[in-house]
Amino acid sequence: MVTQETAAISPAPRPACGPPPWKETIRRPYFWLALAWLAFRRKDVILGVVAWQFLVPYVTFYGLMPAFALVATRWPWAALAISLAAWVPYSQVLLPFL
Numbered sequence: 332m333v334t335q336e337t338a339a340i341s342p343a344p345r346p347a348c349g350p351p352p353w354k355e356t357i358r359r360p361y362f363w364l365a366l367a368w369l370a371f372r373r374k375d376v377i378l379g380v381v382a383w384q385f386l387v388p389y390v391t392f393y394g395l396m397p398a399f400a401l402v403a404t405r406w407p408w409a410a411l412a413i414s415l416a417a418w419v420p421y422s423q424v425l426l427p428f429l
Contacts, residue, residue: 377401 366382369375380398387394403410 377405 363382363385366378366385370378370382380401384390384395384398399410399413402413
């Protein structure tokens with residue numbers, strides 16, 4: 332039986348609150364299909380990996396790292412923008428300590 336205490340310390344990834352994550356993939360298949368088709372036409376492995384990320388039922392930080400590393404090798408400015416945008420939620424927490 333899973334209690335709140337065991338769920339809080341569980342290392343298993345959990346989807347965010349809201350509708351089941353697989354419904355989001357089914358609702359927006361055109362973006363995935365466009366990326367997959369573009370990757371196929373260009374024979375671009377990096378776009379293929381990024382397109383594959385839209386098929387997983389939940390996204391974890393450590394699951395995105397290989398794709399982010401590949402994107403950073405091809406498009407370093409986009410990777411920098413994504414990295415800075417990821418720190419925005421923490422800015423309110425970190426500002427008092429600076």
